[in-house]
Amino acid sequence: xxxxxxxxSSSHSxxxxxxxxxxxxxxxxxLRRPPSSCxxxxxxxxxxxxxxxxxxxxxxTKQIIEDEAKVIVGTYxxxxxxxxxxxxxxxxxxxxxxxxxxxxxxxxxALGHSDPDWVRAVTDQAHLLAHVSxxxxxxxxxxxxxxxxxxxxxxxxxLSDITSSLVDLAKRLVSSSFxxxxxxxxxxxxxxxAAIKFARKFQRHTRPDVxxxxxxxxxxxxCFHGRxxxxxxxxxxxxxxxxxxxxxxxxxxxxxxxxxxxxxxxxSGKIAGVFVEPVQGEGGIYSATKEFxxxxxxxxxxAGALLIYDEVQCGLGRTGHLWAHEPYDVYPDIMTLAxxxxxxIPIGAVLxxxxxxxxxxxxxxxxxxxxxxxxxxxxxxxxxxIANPDFLSSVSKKGRYFIDLLTKKLGGNRHVKxxxxxxxxxxxxxxxxxxPLVDAxxxxxxxxxxxxxxxxxxxxPPLIISEQELExxxxxxxxxxxxxxxxx
Numbered sequence: 001x002x003x004x005x006x007x008x009s010s011s012h013s014x015x016x017x018x019x020x021x022x023x024x025x026x027x028x029x030x031l032r033r034p035p036s037s038c039x040x041x042x043x044x045x046x047x048x049x050x051x052x053x054x055x056x057x058x059x060x061t062k063q064i065i066e067d068e069a070k071v072i073v074g075t076y077x078x079x080x081x082x083x084x085x086x087x088x089x090x091x092x093x094x095x096x097x098x099x100x101x102x103x104x105x106x107x108x109x110a111l112g113h114s115d116p117d118w119v120r121a122v123t124d125q126a127h128l129l130a131h132v133s134x135x136x137x138x139x140x141x142x143x144x145x146x147x148x149x150x151x152x153x154x155x156x157x158x159l160s161d162i163t164s165s166l167v168d169l170a171k172r173l174v175s176s177s178f179x180x181x182x183x184x185x186x187x188x189x190x191x192x193x194a195a196i197k198f199a200r201k202f203q204r205h206t207r208p209d210v211x212x213x214x215x216x217x218x219x220x221x222x223c224f225h226g227r228x229x230x231x232x233x234x235x236x237x238x239x240x241x242x243x244x245x246x247x248x249x250x251x252x253x254x255x256x257x258x259x260x261x262x263x264x265x266x267x268s269g270k271i272a273g274v275f276v277e278p279v280q281g282e283g284g285i286y287s288a289t290k291e292f293x294x295x296x297x298x299x300x301x302x303a304g305a306l307l308i309y310d311e312v313q314c315g316l317g318r319t320g321h322l323w324a325h326e327p328y329d330v331y332p333d334i335m336t337l338a339x340x341x342x343x344x345i346p347i348g349a350v351l352x353x354x355x356x357x358x359x360x361x362x363x364x365x366x367x368x369x370x371x372x373x374x375x376x377x378x379x380x381x382x383x384x385x386i387a388n389p390d391f392l393s394s395v396s397k398k399g400r401y402f403i404d405l406l407t408k409k410l411g412g413n414r415h416v417k418x419x420x421x422x423x424x425x426x427x428x429x430x431x432x433x434x435x436p437l438v439d440a441x442x443x444x445x446x447x448x449x450x451x452x453x454x455x456x457x458x459x460x461p462p463l464i465i466s467e468q469e470l471e472x473x474x475x476x477x478x479x480x481x482x483x484x485x486x487x488x
Contacts, residue, residue, distance in 0.1 A: 060094050079442065086113025089465045091447065102461040102473055103447045107281065107313045107425070110340035111382060112462035118343045121381040122374065125165070130374045134366060138164060138373050165376035172383050176322055178331040179351035183360075184371030188312040188338035189226025191348035192275075195334050196230045196248075197365055198356055199273035199306045205359035206304065214272040214305065216250035218265060222283030222452065223256070225275055225310055234275050236283075256286060259295040266299040273306040273334070278324040281313035281460070284452030285420055285427025293330040306333040306356065312348075313425070316340045317386040317463055320396030320423035340386070340463075342379040386463065395463050399423035402459075402470045409474050415484045424465070428457040428477075432484050440483035446476040 061082045082094045089112050091099045104110065111118055132138050170182040183198075185191045196217070203213040217234060219225065225234040232241060233248035241247060250270075254261045265271060274296055280286040300307045309332040314324040316337060321327055323335070333356055338348035348370070385391060403421055406428065410416045417429040430437070434450045434457045441448050451458035461473070 088112045107460040108339045110463045125377040131372045166371045169376045180354040181357040183350040185348035189228045189231040191336035192226045192231035194350045202359040216270045218274045220256040224282035263299040271305045277310045279314035284456045290328045308334040312338045343382040345375045347375040409478045426459040436483040440480035
């Protein structure tokens with residue numbers, strides 16, 4: 001069994017007092033619970049101090065929540081917890097309570113919280129250059145340069161050793177995938193929007209003599225591709241879509257896995273692209289079959305449509321493979337990435353083949369912030385750790401262990417219909433809404449998510465999680481299952 005969550009951390013970790021405290025999982029002094037005393041003489045004083053501290057902390061939580069309501073648009077139904085800091089797979093709130101995090105910021109914090117190498121990549125780059133826009137080329141931070149006081153002249157003298165973090169990250173993504181080129185964005189939904197534009201432009205580029213080239217798209221049941229208008233048009237959940245209709249026309253939703261209906265519509269000649277998640281996250285942790293993806297690939301080849309994989313949540317090591325589609329051996333024309341890529345700093349990416357890239361010209365698309373030095377340098381650190389074959393092997397091993405463990409512990413519960421998943425993207429399907437279980441786990445120090453129609457528990461812990469932590473999480477879920485007995 002693993003005993004350390006930072007198994008693959010570099011030996012170049014920061015050694016400042018702050019980082020030593022983080023690595024040792026020490027809480028800041030002002031957040032620690034007052035120690036209990038075994039001396040009767042101190043009982044009154046200790047109890048009074050603890051009560052006062054608890055009251056102050058509760059007041060602080062309440063105040064922060066109330067202050068936010070006054071100035072922040074109410075788009076989020078937040079859990080009434082105010083988190084203050086995190087270390088590894090643990091999060092802490094302003095009241096000093098500790099939580100085991102099996103949400104990873106919705107599958108974002110693949111390396112957990114406060115990974116020392118990630119922290120160094122971000123802070124070192126911020127000291128040098130954070131943003132210049134895509135009007136200019138830029139260079140990244142070189143860690144060895146920053147070990148000494150970096151002056152303008154020493155940087156100029158070492159320009160020959162410096163390459164662009166944007167280019168370095170793109171090279172990594174290209175060399176490890178089907179793709180030939182990369183377009184960077186700031187988020188997943190922007191990556192979807194870019195993929196929509198690229199697919200339509202590709203159709204115009206490859207059919208110059210056709211007056212009305214294909215412009216429509218296929219998406220599937222239980223899918224999620226984003227919240228901006230184009231991406232929302234490709235998202236199946238009615239409650240997400242209805243308040244903002246009419247959306248982008250020309251999107252048809254088919255049943256996830258329906259080979260014949262997909263083939264028939266693709267061959268109609270109207271379809272510019274097919275959006276599909278190899279493993280659906282928001283939709284309920286459903287995995288595509290190889291036969292389904294192969295059928296889509298074959299039909300797209302025949303019709304000249306583009307096959308577009310959304311690996312925003314399931315990609316970059318989450319399934320135990322670098323890319324979720326790898327074991328299927330069926331490759332797309334375009335793939336969107338985002339969530340874990342920069343470890344918590346906003347970034348997205350659209351990976352494309354050369355023939356798709358050829359259709360895109362300067363001015364066809366752009367972004368002020370995308371591909372900046374700060375985000376790309378952070379992403380290089382994340383990518384290099386996750387792409388390590390030993391790291392990926394550990395994710396696969398822990399995923400199998402976790403699914404087996406949950407199946408054994410929960411298999412006899414009358415509310416559990418199925419435990420499913422790949423790697424460390426795991427779903428527990430229930431016959432009742434999962435909300436009461438999520439709330440009970442929160443009170444017991446475990447953070448989990450829902451998916452599907454609200455009846456699936458979604459577990460997407462940091463990929464560095466240890467088997468001991470997986471066991472602790474499974475035990476909390478088991479103990480909290482009784483919260484579902486009052487559900488309808």
